[in-house]
Amino acid sequence: DVQLQESGPGLVKPSQSLSLTCTVTGYSITSDYAWNWIRQFPGNKLEWMGYISYSGSTSYNPSLKSRISITRDTSKNQFFLQLNSVTTEDTATYYCASLTGPWFAYWGQGTLVTVSA
Amino acid sequence: ENVLTQSPAIMSASPGEKVTMTCRASSSVSSSYLHWYQQKSGASPKLWIYSTSNLASGVPARFSGSGSGTSYSLTISSVEAEDAATYYCQQYSGYPLTFGAGTKLELK
Numbered sequence: 085d086v087q088l089q090e091s092g093p094g095l096v097k098p099s100q101s102l103s104l105t106c107t108v109t110g111y112s113i114t115s116d117y118a119w120n121w122i123r124q125f126p127g128n129k130l131e132w133m134g135y136i137s138y139s140g141s142t143s144y145n146p147s148l149k150s151r152i153s154i155t156r157d158t159s160k161n162q163f164f165l166q167l168n169s170v171t172t173e174d175t176a177t178y179y180c181a182s183l184t185g186p187w188f189a190y191w192g193q194g195t196l197v198t199v200s201a
Numbered sequence: 202e203n204v205l206t207q208s209p210a211i212m213s214a215s216p217g218e219k220v221t222m223t224c225r226a227s228s229s230v231s232s233s234y235l236h237w238y239q240q241k242s243g244a245s246p247k248l249w250i251y252s253t254s255n256l257a258s259g260v261p262a263r264f265s266g267s268g269s270g271t272s273y274s275l276t277i278s279s280v281e282a283e284d285a286a287t288y289y290c291q292q293y294s295g296y297p298l299t300f301g302a303g304t305k306l307e308l309k
Contacts, residue, residue: 130246130289130300145297179245186252186293187236191245 086111088180088192096174096199102167106180106192107160114138114158118183121154121165123176124194131176135183136163170199203228205290205301214280215309222304224273224290234293235273237266240303241286249288250275282308 092104106119113119118135125131134144136154144152148167156163167174177196181188204227214220224235232253238246248257250266253273263278277284285308290301 128287128303130291130303132298132300143296147297186234187248188238188246188291189248189257191247194245 086182086190088182088190090178090180090192090195092178092195092197094196094198096170096197097201098171098199099169102165102170102174102197102199104165104178104180104195104197105162106164107162108182109161111182112158113156113161113163116184118143119154119156119163120181120183120188122179122181122188122191124179125176133165133167172199175199202297203230203292203295203299205292205299207288207290207301207304209304210302211305211307213307213309214277216280216282218280219276219278220280220306221274221276222288222306224268224275224301226271226273226292226294228295229270230273230292230294232269235268236291236293237275238289238291238300239286240289246289277306280306280308284308 087109089107096102116138118137120135121133123131136142151168153166175198177194179194181191206225235253237250239249240246254266265276287303287305289303
């Protein structure tokens with residue numbers, strides 16, 4: 085069974101970078117699928133942030149394009165989110181999820197990141 | 202960006218009642234690319250219905266989905282207490298991928 089688990093700091097200061105890791109078990113991230121970051125704001129709005137595909141290509145939400153980077157470590161079966169120059173508006177629960185075809189079949193449990201001084 | 206508008210934002214139903222919630226897209230979405238997720242409080246979203254009308258594994262048969270073009274719906278034929286949750290639609294027809302704001306189903 086495919087499982088995803090987010091990890092990273094729960095508190096980030098404004099203007100700093102947010103860095104999260106998604107560890108995937110039960111499936112190789114180089115076999116297939118696109119590996120995504122999705123966030124859910126207070127109030128529950130869901131925003132797709134971007135993905136890194138099994139081949140290493142990336143796609144980002146234009147609303148974030150200048151601040152976001154998604155990379156991976158295939159030896160550890162992990163992929164990463166870096167979001168630069170964060171503000172309090174980046175406070176959200178961050179999920180990693182697999183896009184298995186045109187839908188998100190597997191999700192991590194989510195990690196709350198608060199941006200605050 | 203294809204904006205998905207869900208209605209109602211909140212609905213209340215009694216056990217046994219039939220309910221329908223809708224998802225309207227600002228641009229046409231292929232029926233293969235419109236999906237629904239269920240999210241309960243404190244949990245991550247779960248794929249619930251994919252490609253308009255296909256139930257994900259483990260989803261009870263009282264759920265159904267339909268629609269085409271810019272208008273889609275999720276129906277529960279006879280609501281049960283365990284169905285209390287927020288339901289989100291999602292489109293894959295164009296990037297960025299987008300979600301609706303959700304319909305929260307409350308049980309009376």
